Amino acid sequence: MLDAICLFDESNPITYSIFKFQKLSDADIEKYRQALMCPACAGKAYYRKASKDGKAACFGSRYHQADCREFKPSAAKEREEQHAIEVNQLLVDSDAMMIDFSRQPRSLKSRAERETQTQKQAPIQKQAQTSPELLSVSSSSDRVAAHSSNVEKRIASEGLEKILHSLMRGSELAESELWVYTDEKYRWRAKNLFVNFADAEPTETGAPRMYWGTISHVDKELFWLNPADSKEVGIPIDKIVEPLKLRFGLDERRDFEGATMILFGKCFWNKAKNRKIIQLWGNDINRIFISKPEEEG
Incomplete structure (x- = not known):
């Protein structure tokens, strides 16, 4: 996808070309990237920055409608x-x-x-x-x-x-x-059992669930995964980041962007009660799976 609509300010949606979006400041990119959608079918979209080996920056989506002109069968x-x-x-x-x-x-x-x-x-x-x-x-x-x-x-x-x-x-x-x-x-x-990131809620008994959805991005320190489906959810990976990268071929931050994920874990509030945390059960790498995105959405 060469264009995406940003709904960060829903009263003033902005259509960005990939060339314009990648020139934004790092702060603005982090602020807007979870508010992107496909201009053709309104499916939730993601942004992938340029890779170290020369792959161009792009928009993509794992939620295209089947008849969307941006949908490219593969x-x-x-x-x-x-x-x-x-x-x-x-x-x-x-x-x-x-x-x-x-x-x-x-x-x-x-x-x-x-x-x-x-x-x-x-x-x-x-x-x-x-x-x-x-x-x-x-x-x-x-x-x-x-x-x-x-x-x-x-x-x-x-x-x-x-x-x-x-x-x-x-x-x-x-x-x-x-x-x-x-x-x-x-x-x-x-x-x-199966709960999309957008519907994740802390359980009264701390019982685990299978949480799934799309990853928007990972922070620079590789401590947190941020789902595209919800800005209120964070997934800590600091204790498993190296085996996670090795197991799923996640060589750089870009590889997380737009990937889909499922994990067995529990959901709870952080201390400030302003963000929901989904913790991988026992930090067991076998209880998580990440599917890397293709180069084009």
């Missing part, structure tokens, strides 16, 4: 859409889903590893286990719907990559009644 987008189709089919074919946090991202696996993992993806027969602790933080309808622990159920297994891509491409997972296991003991209704 192999990556087609794969993400296929993931959404597969997850929607999973909702029909399976009684529950187990999140496999140990599953390596596709880009980091060898062919042999992928073939082995494919065999593990087939739905497995497993006894469902109820958890009084997690049922207590679910809705009353969830408690009423709890099944006996001796009922055999079809439980599919999926990694974070496919789950994130499906959510970004509009799968029905986040609104479904599907039971989702975060390990062999604890389960949640999908509609209570």
Whole structure:
């Protein structure tokens, strides 16, 4: 995208060309970058600065409408859409889903590893286990719907990559009644587990959720990720930044800009009660997945 509309002042929207926007002061860029949208379909947009190896600055969006003139189909987008189709089919074919946090991202696996993992993806027969602790933080309808622990159920297994891509491409997972296991003991209704950054709220019991959405940018010290979906949310990464960069190929700040992310963590207020913090559960790098953006949105 060569242009984006800035809604920082909603009464006075400004259309910036990428050439004009990148010439703004660093302070203005940081102030405006979370208020950008596509001029064609009004989808939430992001700004990526020029890279050290010569890639030009650009605007992009992970929220284009399918008929948007700025939307450029690609192999990556087609794969993400296929993931959404597969997850929607999973909702029909399976009684529950187990999140496999140990599953390596596709880009980091060898062919042999992928073939082995494919065999593990087939739905497995497993006894469902109820958890009084997690049922207590679910809705009353969830408690009423709890099944006996001796009922055999079809439980599919999926990694974070496919789950994130499906959510970004509009799968029905986040609104479904599907039971989702975060390990062999604890389960949640999908509609209570998956939360977009824009809807993140501190939980009374400190119970974790699967938070997902788009990253706007990271601060210069690489301490905080700032979601594009909400200016009120911050995600601390100072304790995991190096393994995070290594695992997902995030070589410079630009690589975070416009990336999508899902993580298992808890949401709480900062001391001043003016910002919501989403903390990765146990700072476990396996419980987070980041999908880098393409060069063009």
